[in-house]
Amino acid sequence: MMKPTTNQPDFFDSKVLGHPAGLFVLFFTEMWERFSFYGMRVLLVNFLTMAVISYNPGWEWVPENATALFGTYAMLLYITPILGGIIADKLTGYNWAVVIGSILMTAGHASMALETEASLYIGLGLIIIGTGFFKPNITSIISEMYKFLPEKKDGAYTIFYMGVNAGAFFGMLLCGYLAEKLGWAYGFGLAGVFMLLGTLQFWLAKPLFGSIGDVPKKRDVEDKKDTGVELSQDEKDQVKPNPFTTLDKILIVLSAIIGLGYAINDPMSKIADFDMFAWAETPSISGQYVVVLLGLGLFLILVIGRIIRYAGVVRDRMIAFIIFAFFTVFFWMSFEQGASSLIIFARDFVDRTLSGSAAIAYNVINTALTIIPLLIITYVLYMLSKRSFSKIPGSNIVLAITFLGVWALTLWMLNRDWNTNAYEVSYQAVEQQVVEDGKPKVDDNDKPVYEYIPISENYQVQSDDKVVDKTVRLAETYELEVGQEIPMITKDNVNSTFGYLTPEKLKDTRLKAEKLNVDNKVIKAEVVEVLDNEIEIPVSWFSILNSFFIIAFASFFSKWFDSKYNPSATMKYGLGLIIMAIGFGVLAWGSHGIQEGMKVGMVWLVLAYLFHTLGELCSSPIGLSYVSKLVPARMIALMFGMWYLAIAIGNKLAAVFGGEIENITEEYSLSTFFLIFTIVPAAFGLLIISLGKVVNKLMHGVK
Template identity: 65%
Template sequence: MQTGSSSQPNFFDTKVLGHPAGLFVLFFTEMWERFSFYGMRVLLIQFLTMSVIGLNPGWGWEVADAGALFATYAMLLYITPIFGGILADRYIGYRWAVVIGSLVMTLGHAFMALEGEMFMYLGLACLVAGTGFFKPNMTSILSEMYKSVPQKKDGAYTIFYMGVNAGAFFGMMLCGYLGERVGWHYGFGLAGIFMLLGTLQFWLAKPIFGSIGNVPKKGEKTIDNDPELADLTQEDKDALKKNPFTTVDYILITVSTIIGLLYAFDDPFRIIAKFRLFPETILGYDGKVVGIIFGLIVFLYLVITRISRYTKVVRDRMIAVIIFAFFTIFFWMSFEQGATSLVLFARDNTQRMMIGNSALLFNIFNTLLTVIPLLIITWVLYLLAKQTIKKAFASNIILAITFIGVWGAAIWMLNRDWSSHAYEVSYSAVKEAVLTEDGTHKIDESNNPVFKFTPISEAFSAKEGDEIVEVTTIITDRVEMEAGTSIKIYEELERFHVLTSDIEHPLREGYSKQGKTPHIIEARVTELKDGQVEITASWFSILNSFFIIAFASLVSKLWDSKYNPPAAIKYGLGLIIMAIGFGVLAYGANGISEGTRVSMMWLVFAYLFHTLGELFSSPVGLSYVSKLVPARMIAFMFGMWYLAIAIGNNLAAQVGGQIENITEKYSLSTFFLIFTVVPIVAGLIVIALNPLMKKLMHGVK
């Protein structure tokens, strides 16, 4: 394969912030892809679990079923890149793979923007397939660009990683806001628009890259001249040549792959088609469990027999990778709760209403949080345009259009929050005593009796003898009203909304189709209050990206200092620090009852610890696979690593989907304790294995 310097002699002459302009084309391409991916992801679990009737209706699925569907989706996202990387490396080249993946993902988002169950499934399938082409090949282009200057590669990956987090940040913020405030499909659609524009700007920037990312040539790198294998003896290199995949190996790979895919698709088939892919029972035991155990045995036999054929140094290094991959499962099983249970916790259990000075402070903070990163990235865009406007004029125009669009969306979002009004509203309700299981009046922590207030509405009338009282609540809306105004209100997710005529009509229509009467309440504005704002559930998800951008450079300096710990210590600490975040949530959720909401600060601190744990763990991952694994096994071992991440993501969604069941049987605090205890135990084991890991790695650091 051609190097960056030979294929494009002047490639490094056009620089932005000390790096080739092409790096920032990749930066923005990855940014828009992550924008679309995370923008969709933060909406999906909410959409699936929202009531089928309401102001912003969803599918009304049980949380467990929604988690199971998301588990399959998340697992496949890390399996398809294995095949996409192989296809690009051998046949179509990295650039075409990125373009194909981007277009397929754009089609997926377009499907999800449409109404209809089939479109949703087609959309998810396209996103999985498109990610398989896109995900592994962006970094391959980046790696190829820096072949002739490897000393600059670490800095390039840091900049690229910032693009990843910038895209995730704005995707979750803007798509999440649009989806929650206007409609889920609008959020899905916005993600697709920026995915399409990102694809166009990448393709039109082709002149900047020369032949980098083209279809590879055969025979350019062999085991004997591969610089990554320079530390191996000739005996080890000869052993690599003599260890091709056998027919039995391919059969075992096929069998374990088929069983793995059956496992991945079993839940969606059960939920959607009411059909199980595994037999109900095998030899008297659960068929799915037996099938999974058999598949694991086949896969472990394959791995053990492959590794045993190598010499000691190569064999030991691959064992080290397998150990890291095993503990990776526990990291992602916990960390990826951010896609399921933490989104639901933010929506259903976190106090997101702010009023008065608190609302003002949040609006100021959120404005700075939105505008400052946008200004910085826009400045980078300006620097890129200065260097590349003549060579890739059309690409720069597309990039300009994307940023006009994202600025427009951001200003629209901020304006809605700044221009909202708060009102005290009164309505009639039936007052009833809340009883304990033994029939006595329930008492709260302040020793006061607890009452339930049921609003009188079109669907609920007071009976003779009921105690009717006037209840007040605070409502926020962009409509200006005066005290004494009669209004109609509707409760959704424990928050009241003002019903204007354009909102009321589709709501009544939805109830009518179900043969039900809507709970529309007659109310009256009693007082104008200070400003109020409701934070979207999606907003909390941006904290991970924000904290990464804030702390990445500090942690990076630690790794460059004399205090840089060994890989096993680093990974173990990452697991433990992340677990502390869940411990914070377990403490904050301790003892809360149904309908109670906790302070948003518990969730803020949880995301802080989760991010610090990620920053400790992220240096270990794929970099150690590339350092420890020989060329002939690199694709297989990368596949194993992605499989471990896939299993972790799958388990994350499966267990996260059980949040309601575990909370009902035990408590919400118990649910979060699972993700506190398991990663801490795994982290301590990894740290204890440090002497063994150093021995197995044979000098690789």
């Protein structure tokens, strides 16, 4: 069997766990990129919506503005890789594209750590462009590595995607922890540091790859874009050239301009109050949505016009592909609530405080969740070093430094959690009865509902204020004594959790409040009791559950789909939507009837992430594999772009609807918000299952 042409004749002889050492260089490169990407992703909406005067001050944007920006960012992340892949193919080669992308993303994370509005936009822009270079091309290197070893490719991608999940896991865990415990700049900065180190270790490993990843030579299109689907002669006859007409090109340009215009205008109109599409506004619909509907219409004309020009089997398979792409929008619209509304829900509506045996149990579980994967990945690093140190010593040294850093941060985090102290403190608050629609609000038992406004340093108590004593628990790493007077401040946006202000933080809080001419929210409290150990779980911790559940259940789903009980494509996709909807149903049930200032148990959110992940594992086999199975080779690039476009639209819709969490909660209830994401995916899941026979017929035997 032929080996890939490289400058290293023993490239495929230097193996780690049965695969070439170069695969594990890519494994760690992707791991650090996902570390930085997910580490930042889990922080952004939390940072933007956190109160400007609080324990860990953010920018206090309303959720609609924060998610509008995040949605555009997420949308563009799935579009720029289309251009990045083309540039790498034609100009830079895969290796240089990965390096360029990594450098741009590193600069983006560094820019975001400055925490100014200009640096935020610059940072997000750099990450978007950098991802466009990085994302498609690192996987292209693997594809080129295994070009003459196709039987090993599935195993290689399995190992590679373990790096994806490992990076996501540790990025959200460590960046989230530092950001919430020490400050946002630490979280954003840490993401950039590991992105830089990942770039350096990849570049220093270049001697191991030889010519793999260089600018591709001109090769046969059908060989390069082989679909892996053997067509009959009759089917091959129907794959005739379908060149883009002048009208096609005009429709592509117009649709692209409108789509990009909407992506930019949506956050700009909300944040900067500048609407490029105000001229199209109608009494019942905003101008940008009028234009979007126009763009969607043009795009449908383009797609339908091209599909009907194909004949027979090809046309039918293209229609089947479009059906899957359509339902993909609704899957990601719901699933990606994990980056927007579920972050806000975890922060403001979930009781994340554990004490006594529950705190000990959490620390034991968290220690195992963290240390065991880290030991396994460190072992992989050790094996890689044994096989490749003589060829790429610099890369191995950089990797060793990164892992020493991860181990140090992990042990510091775990030690901090195991040694957190718990206190009960008292403070004074003004009791006010909640009024809705001009009437006193009552609960389900017809009892009055009250809210309690903590009395801050700047608050002037009025003669008619009803002042009451309240107590709250603090989980701190500082040693406090009974009877000690302490300053504290709220940690969330609903005045239900509090944190102790050190002298430095107290000074900064007062100065910021004075500069903004607002209440500093500093509350005088007194320690009344020292309690058993207590811990407050970071908001970002819940996001790591997706990666954990993927690792835990992936093998089960793989065996299921390889068995005789393997469901059809439409059944898998329908189950994915329905199971994910169950997760939102759990949240709707758990949050039913909660009142102002009340919080739900964290078990509801854990269960939701479990069902969301199970839904993802059901639908993930469909994805890109069906692009290659259903689409003719000469159209595969365009259809890959369309698939990513569907995911991009889903991400944008997820952010748009996720930003309505506060509005819908105020108008109706928190339970109603989650009920929307229960009903919509479930309905579409049942719909695609009902279309099973039609879709199977359109696929003409593709399994």
